[in-house]
Amino acid sequence: MPVDAPPPAALVANIFTTQPQDGALSENVECILHSAAAKQELIEYPNFPQPTPRSHTNPLIPALLASLSDDKDNNNGEGQGAEVSAPYRIAEVPSKGLGMLATRAIPQGAFIMSERPLLLGPQVQHLDGHNMQFTATATARQRQRAIFTEAEKNLRIAFARMDPTNQKAYMALHNAHQSDGSGPITGVMRTNAYEVCRLDGQTYAGVFKDLSRINHSCSPNTTSHFDRASLSMLLFAVRDIPSGAEITSHYCGLLQPRAARARALKPYGIRCACAACTDHAASDANRLRISRVTDAVPAIVRWAGSPALPDDLLLRPTLALLQVIEAEGLEGSQAYVRVLYHAVLILQVLAVARGADMDRLLLARAAKWATLRGCRSEGEGGSEAQFREERERVMAAALARAGSAPEGGGEGRAME
Numbered sequence: 202m203p204v205d206a207p208p209p210a211a212l213v214a215n216i217f218t219t220q221p222q223d224g225a226l227s228e229n230v231e232c233i234l235h236s237a238a239a240k241q242e243l244i245e246y247p248n249f250p251q252p253t254p255r256s257h258t259n260p261l262i263p264a265l266l267a268s269l270s271d272d273k274d275n276n277n278g279e280g281q282g283a284e285v286s287a288p289y290r291i292a293e294v295p296s297k298g299l300g301m302l303a304t305r306a307i308p309q310g311a312f313i314m315s316e317r318p319l320l321l322g323p324q325v326q327h328l329d330g331h332n333m334q335f336t337a338t339a340t341a342r343q344r345q346r347a348i349f350t351e352a353e354k355n356l357r358i359a360f361a362r363m364d365p366t367n368q369k370a371y372m373a374l375h376n377a378h379q380s381d382g383s384g385p386i387t388g389v390m391r392t393n394a395y396e397v398c399r400l401d402g403q404t405y406a407g408v409f410k411d412l413s414r415i416n417h418s419c420s421p422n423t424t425s426h427f428d429r430a431s432l433s434m435l436l437f438a439v440r441d442i443p444s445g446a447e448i449t450s451h452y453c454g455l456l457q458p459r460a461a462r463a464r465a466l467k468p469y470g471i472r473c474a475c476a477a478c479t480d481h482a483a484s485d486a487n488r489l490r491i492s493r494v495t496d497a498v499p500a501i502v503r504w505a506g507s508p509a510l511p512d513d514l515l516l517r518p519t520l521a522l523l524q525v526i527e528a529e530g531l532e533g534s535q536a537y538v539r540v541l542y543h544a545v546l547i548l549q550v551l552a553v554a555r556g557a558d559m560d561r562l563l564l565a566r567a568a569k570w571a572t573l574r575g576c577r578s579e580g581e582g583g584s585e586a587q588f589r590e591e592r593e594r595v596m597a598a599a600l601a602r603a604g605s606a607p608e609g610g611g612e613g614r615a616m617e
């Protein structure tokens with residue numbers, strides 16, 4: 202279809218647009234948007250369009266590293282802007298088809314890659330046919346088929362507008378929906394799309410050439426977030442990934458029990474046999490516990506201001522919970538970042554009250570907290586202002602525990 206041809210009358214509610222048109226054709230994203238307001242939101246995003254990031258440096262890291270003199274390897278991103286080859290390759294993985302493998306050791310928190318989607322559109326899974334007319338006697342199956350037919354019609358229009366290189370990459374992706382009524386383009390979308398953003402109240406998903414090759418794990422070693430300014434997904438390691446190891450993400454909620462994960466993975470044709478799915482009783486209990494992690498700052502303030510309460514009252518369970526999350530391989534969870542933050546606050550109080558012997562414990566947790574926060578989208582889990590205010594509250598209470606302010610103060614060094 203020629204680039205500027207209007208869509209058929211039945212599809213006028215959809216807007217077909219190529220964005221951001223800022224470079225090579227294969228870097229453009231074909232978008233199906235449900236409203237003019239969605240398009241406006243997309244292109245009027247602050248600083249849009251930016252080039253796809255080739256590296257990502259966590260601004261919190263350098264100051265922390267300066268104080269961690271013997272931990273120089275813990276860097277985030279590709280270092281001083283040197284051009285380095287991609288730390289991954291796409292290759293066959295036994296019993297999973299293709300997958301993504303690390304071509305060198307990737308440290309926790311490191312930026313792995315960024316990529317724009319080949320195609321961006323409303324999440325097919327969420328199509329409920331609310332804007333379609335059905336006869337009263339239409340069965341659920343007939344409605345489902347009609348929805349897939351409509352989705353395929355829309356996707357075909359967007360597909361026809363795509364750069365031929367991207368069309369080829371798109372159709373080469375895996376399709377786990379070959380016999381359920383999905384059309385071929387819809388099937389690839391349903392198998393490979395990542396949720397990317399919300400526009401005008403609707404959730405959008407994107408299909409990627411390389412990112413969509415990442416296989417599922419219930420204990421994934423990456424996290425990703427979408428960068429609206431560059432219209433690209435950024436991928437980070439949430440724990441050290443050895444050279445040659447598979448790079449994994451997740452296709453379902455990881456804190457739900459094995460049975461619910463199995464249901465969510467069925468449409469992908471995945472019968473997961475990982476440790477958490479095999480020995481699921483203990484893992485389900487751990488994940489339930491992790492799902493219940495809440496904000497402990499008020500409890501930390503109370504403890505910090507009550508010298509009669511033992512030093513290890515909160516530290517011991519907090520460090521134990523970190524171990525449980527690490528044992529489940531859920532370092533990519535928001536709960537892990539939150540519990541690390543709790544550990545940092547508790548250790549800061551102890552550093553003020555008990556002196557320098559807590560420093561190494563504190564700095565190690567603070568570095569990890571900053572590293573993993575740097576992998577998440579800005580402001581997720583709390584703003585800088587909120588952290589500063591909470592830290593001040595905790596440290597004010599800590600002075601009561603210490604009896605007086607320590608010489609030189611223990612706070613600034615660890616957290617700034």
Ligand SMILES: C[S@@+](CC[C@H](N)C(=O)[O-])C[C@H]1O[C@@H](n2cnc3c(N)ncnc32)[C@H](O)[C@@H]1O
Nearest residue numbers: 297298299375377392393413414415416417469
């Ligand atoms: C998004 S694609 C991932 C890339 C895919 N392996 C390929 O060859 O292009 C999803 C498909 O990969 C396979 N897959 C992903 N994770 C898997 C896992 N943990 N175990 C088995 N197969 C998996 C399934 O066939 C699934 O439908």
